[in-house]
Amino acid sequence: MASKGKSRWADDEDDAALEAQKKRGKEEKKRLKTEKARKLEEEKKAREVEAARASQAQREREDEDATRPPTKRRRLSPDRENTTATNTTGRSSELLRFEGGAFGRCRSVENYDKLNDIEEGAYGWVARAQEQSTGKVVALKRLKIDPKDRGGLPVTGLREIQILKDCDHRNVVKLQEVVVGEDTSKIENIFLVLEFVEHDLKSILEDMPEPFLASEVKTLLLQLASGVSYLHDNWILHRDLKTSNLLLNNRGQLKIADFGMARYVGDPPPPKLTQLVVTLWYRAPELLLGATRYSQAIDMWSIGCIFGELLTREPLLQGKNEVDELQQIFELCGLPTEETWPSFRRLPNARALRLPAKVPGAATGSAVRARFPLLTGAGVSLLNSLLALDPDKRPAAREMLAHEYFRQDPKPKVEAMFPTFPSKAGQERRRKRQTPLAPVRGQAVELGSVDFSGLFTGRDKEERGGGFSLRMV
Amino acid sequence: MAHMTNPLATPDQLYRRHSFSALPTELQDAIFFSAQCLTQAAGILLQLPQSATAQANVILARYWLVEPLMTYEFSDVSAAAIYLIAKVGPSPRSPRDVSNVYAYLLSTSSSFFRSPSSPPPANDPSSYYLSDTAYQAFHTRVLAIEARILYAINFDTHVALPHPLAITYLQALEFLNTRKEKISRRVVEYLNTALLSPQMLYLTSQPNSLAVAAIYNAAKDLGTKMPECEWWEVFDVDREELGFLVVGMRSVDGWARKMREDVPKMKEGMVTRKDIEGEMENRGLHVGNGHEEELDAEAELARRMDEKVAEMETGV
Numbered sequence: 001m002a003s004k005g006k007s008r009w010a011d012d013e014d015d016a017a018l019e020a021q022k023k024r025g026k027e028e029k030k031r032l033k034t035e036k037a038r039k040l041e042e043e044k045k046a047r048e049v050e051a052a053r054a055s056q057a058q059r060e061r062e063d064e065d066a067t068r069p070p071t072k073r074r075r076l077s078p079d080r081e082n083t084t085a086t087n088t089t090g091r092s093s094e095l096l097r098f099e100g101g102a103f104g105r106c107r108s109v110e111n112y113d114k115l116n117d118i119e120e121g122a123y124g125w126v127a128r129a130q131e132q133s134t135g136k137v138v139a140l141k142r143l144k145i146d147p148k149d150r151g152g153l154p155v156t157g158l159r160e161i162q163i164l165k166d167c168d169h170r171n172v173v174k175l176q177e178v179v180v181g182e183d184t185s186k187i188e189n190i191f192l193v194l195e196f197v198e199h200d201l202k203s204i205l206e207d208m209p210e211p212f213l214a215s216e217v218k219t220l221l222l223q224l225a226s227g228v229s230y231l232h233d234n235w236i237l238h239r240d241l242k243t244s245n246l247l248l249n250n251r252g253q254l255k256i257a258d259f260g261m262a263r264y265v266g267d268p269p270p271p272k273l274t275q276l277v278v279t280l281w282y283r284a285p286e287l288l289l290g291a292t293r294y295s296q297a298i299d300m301w302s303i304g305c306i307f308g309e310l311l312t313r314e315p316l317l318q319g320k321n322e323v324d325e326l327q328q329i330f331e332l333c334g335l336p337t338e339e340t341w342p343s344f345r346r347l348p349n350a351r352a353l354r355l356p357a358k359v360p361g362a363a364t365g366s367a368v369r370a371r372f373p374l375l376t377g378a379g380v381s382l383l384n385s386l387l388a389l390d391p392d393k394r395p396a397a398r399e400m401l402a403h404e405y406f407r408q409d410p411k412p413k414v415e416a417m418f419p420t421f422p423s424k425a426g427q428e429r430r431r432k433r434q435t436p437l438a439p440v441r442g443q444a445v446e447l448g449s450v451d452f453s454g455l456f457t458g459r460d461k462e463e464r465g466g467g468f469s470l471r472m473v
Numbered sequence: 474m475a476h477m478t479n480p481l482a483t484p485d486q487l488y489r490r491h492s493f494s495a496l497p498t499e500l501q502d503a504i505f506f507s508a509q510c511l512t513q514a515a516g517i518l519l520q521l522p523q524s525a526t527a528q529a530n531v532i533l534a535r536y537w538l539v540e541p542l543m544t545y546e547f548s549d550v551s552a553a554a555i556y557l558i559a560k561v562g563p564s565p566r567s568p569r570d571v572s573n574v575y576a577y578l579l580s581t582s583s584s585f586f587r588s589p590s591s592p593p594p595a596n597d598p599s600s601y602y603l604s605d606t607a608y609q610a611f612h613t614r615v616l617a618i619e620a621r622i623l624y625a626i627n628f629d630t631h632v633a634l635p636h637p638l639a640i641t642y643l644q645a646l647e648f649l650n651t652r653k654e655k656i657s658r659r660v661v662e663y664l665n666t667a668l669l670s671p672q673m674l675y676l677t678s679q680p681n682s683l684a685v686a687a688i689y690n691a692a693k694d695l696g697t698k699m700p701e702c703e704w705w706e707v708f709d710v711d712r713e714e715l716g717f718l719v720v721g722m723r724s725v726d727g728w729a730r731k732m733r734e735d736v737p738k739m740k741e742g743m744v745t746r747k748d749i750e751g752e753m754e755n756r757g758l759h760v761g762n763g764h765e766e767e768l769d770a771e772a773e774l775a776r777r778m779d780e781k782v783a784e785m786e787t788g789v
């Protein structure tokens with residue numbers, strides 16, 4: 001700039017040389033930028049390929065990169081190309097500042113006053129509370145800690161905290177902070193301070209005299225799919241989607257909660273994930289059949305189950321145990337065939353499973369249409385795709401958002417127009433409900449090693465009335 | 474989602490550490506450096522991926538910026554950091570494995586921090602044998618410190634490392650006259666050494682800046698021609714920060730050598746709290762336990778603020 005000011009009149013050689021040099025610099029930087037973008041993309045691909053190779057090998061060989069979201073660079077202050085082009089000095093002064101925040105000790109739970117219990121069960125404890133300094137109402141969730149566990153603080157709890165800290169989406173419950181009990185010489189009581197949300201969908205469904213309207217179901221499903229798509233985009237599997245883990249506030253906003261089962265996965269997912277995830281009634285068939293490599297599609301199955309539940313107010317597939325759950329799935333969705341689920345036979349528990357060659361009477365195909373006679377064609381097609389037996393055939397959350405079902409009449413209801421419900425969490429103590437066979441944290445190995453075939457023994461008679469029977473070899 | 478960034482130390486945290494600790498700066502630095510080296514050695518013996526060990530280094534640094542150095546035995550804090558990071562990552566290690574590795578590194582059989590001139594120590598298994606009671610005690614300490622670390626860093630175990638970024642940047646830069654492996658190796662060396670720096674570079678700079686500074690240094694060392702433009706700006710690093718990091722990264726080696734001379738204990742294995750207390754006594758200084766240190770710090774801060782206020786009032 002200075003040199004330019006001095007030689008305003010004389011466009012002499014020096015100036016020209018300087019200009020040329022600046023221009024070269026600019027071009028070089030531009031080239032570098034494009035090159036960098038290309039390399040980052042390549043790098044990402046390379047890492048994915050690498051991850052694929054690594055996942056074949058031993059678990060300990062697995063690289064950290066494979067389990068973290070890839071190093072996506074956040075893009076950026078709007079168009080630096082433009083800035084550079086108009087900036088005559090050739091020096092773009094606005095560099096991107098990366099903000100990572102600060103760190104420091106947790107605060108004490110004594111900063112909050114308890115208002116009432118929301119849920120108190122064998123493990124968990126959630127209460128409504130108020131922050132003293134601000135008067136803000138929050139939900140306090142105590143981390144389940146077993147003081148006798150010689151492994152220390154449970155990794156599930158630590159993951160829940162880390163994932164919630166990393167998330168920022170309107171359909172994912174916000175973690176405000178983590179606080180600890182007063183005595184900090186021993187950290188034994190750890191609480192998640194969550195934004196308070198008036199209801200959970202399970203309680204609403206149990207109490208509502210009439211089912212949700214079609215337009216309301218659409219709004220809820222869209223929000224659920226949008227939250228899940230955010231999670232999946234960021235390599236997070238929730239692994240316990242069900243109506244009691246979906247919260248709804250008085251403004252019709254749905255928030256995904258309870259990340260106690262969630263974890264980061266790479267693409268392809270790391271081998272040997274625990275099968276002990278997802279509450280039985282929402283558990284995908286590949287999990288029931290013992291898959292240890294699974295993907296985002298297990299969450300999509302749960303969304304299918306939730307879809308059905310929103311329509312009828314009743315859980316869709318209420319199996320009494322794993323075998324019964326599988327039985328009910330096959331009754332609703334049809335038996336797996338070479339065509340509908342090619343890789344089915346390779347799953348650990350499928351080998352021991354004998355399926356009837358022909359199903360007497362009923363068609364082998366899906367019974368979804370018959371079960372939901374009032375659902376539109378588009379609705380049936382969406383539900384059918386979510387409940388595809390073959391995980392590869394289920395839509396991704398992002399694809400689901402674009403489904404025709406949401407564009408047809410009746411249109412999704414505007415969130416603000418949602419009816420309000422009396423909030424149990426806000427008032428009285430909630431009764432502890434029965435959640436059948438919810439995954440028990442920290443015991444993955446135990447259930448994983450249960451001999452699935454054993455569950456079938458003695459069951460080679462007719463399993464249920466009408467339909468068909470499952471038999472073991 | 475902030476996967477590319479880290480929480481950084483605030484100026485206040487850095488100031489407090491240097492001004493208010495009961496320990497002289499060079500002893501603080503000696504503790505920091507030796508504990509970070511111990512952590513790296515343990516990571517290797519535990520066969521953790523280098524990325525996990527580096528994360529443990531960063532977590533340890535964050536912890537000590539918030540909590541007094543003398544509260545727990547340094548090697549226990551190192552063990553807790555590595556146990557915690559391994560647990561939340563893809564390569565968990567059992568308390569038993571961690572305990573064995575630390576028992577070995579702290580024993581007379583290990584060459585960790587022995588003077589290179591002295592003969593290698595004889596391997597005497599009894600020197601790193603742990604009785605069951607000793608193991609249980611270690612285990613209990615590690616779990617308590619694990620929880621304490623989490624408390625101090627607000628349960629944020631995420632650490633973004635500059636290493637993958639640096640490799641990606643290198644590829645974008647395409648240094649023509651140097652073999653890629655050669656320069657990459659040098660870059661990684663700089664990044665790993667920076668983990669040990671008592672300047673706590675990983676707490677003052679974001680990964681993109683660390684990556685660029687390591688590349689700059691490596692290219693300089695190998696006489697590689699760098700682009701003529703201010704290429705670091707492409708990676709969002711300004712000249713001033715680059716300059717600071719370039720010098721910071723280059724000074725670690727020389728600084729470590731000098732420190733080993735200044736703090737003779739550092740030639741006799743891992744520094745312990747007892748060593749530091751002895752050193753303080755030799756110097757005629759008082760060493761409190763962690764709590765006193767903290768209270769002192771607060772009292773000191775209050776006193777200085779009073780002074781400032783008084784100054785301002787008399788000034789008016």
Ligand SMILES: Nc1ncnc2c1ncn2[C@@H]1O[C@H](COP(=O)(O)OP(=O)(O)OP(=O)(O)O)[C@@H](O)[C@H]1O
Nearest residue numbers: 119124126139194195196197200244257258260425
């Ligand atoms: N942020 C919140 N605001 C209001 N209520 C909440 C909130 N988070 C959780 N709850 C209530 O507490 C219940 C249990 O919470 P959550 O599912 O997170 O804990 P959990 O102990 O893992 O439960 P479970 O083991 O039964 O699945 C929820 O079903 C909901 O009713």
Ligand SMILES: [Mg+2]
Nearest residue numbers: 244245257258
């Ligand atoms: Mg729950």
